[in-house]
Amino acid sequence: MLKLLLVLAVLVFGLMLWFGKGRQRSKPTPPPRHPPPTPAAPQAMLSCVRCGVHLPQSEAFLDDSGRAFCGAEHRRLGPRSGSAP
Numbered sequence: 001m002l003k004l005l006l007v008l009a010v011l012v013f014g015l016m017l018w019f020g021k022g023r024q025r026s027k028p029t030p031p032p033r034h035p036p037p038t039p040a041a042p043q044a045m046l047s048c049v050r051c052g053v054h055l056p057q058s059e060a061f062l063d064d065s066g067r068a069f070c071g072a073e074h075r076r077l078g079p080r081s082g083s084a085p
């Protein structure tokens with residue numbers, strides 16, 4: 001008799017787990033309230049006229065004539081003299 005009760009309890013417990021999971025799984029996911037954030041627009045890349053390193057326009061150091069430099073030091077030094085590397 002005790003075995004039968006034990007089997008019944010395990011069976012009921014298993015069914016509760018099964019249907020509990022099934023209910024959660026079948027529940028439709030609510031649609032997101034906010035649309036996903038759009039990725040940032042690509043930035044223009046500039047190359048330092050001193051050393052040639054590429055950097056985003058927002059991080060470039062520009063001189064009076066609009067030439068891009070990677071940093072204040074290269075802006076101070078000015079464009080590389082001579083021909084291409």
Ligand SMILES: [Zn+2]
Pocket residue numbers: 048049050051052053069070071074
């Ligand atoms: Zn540079």
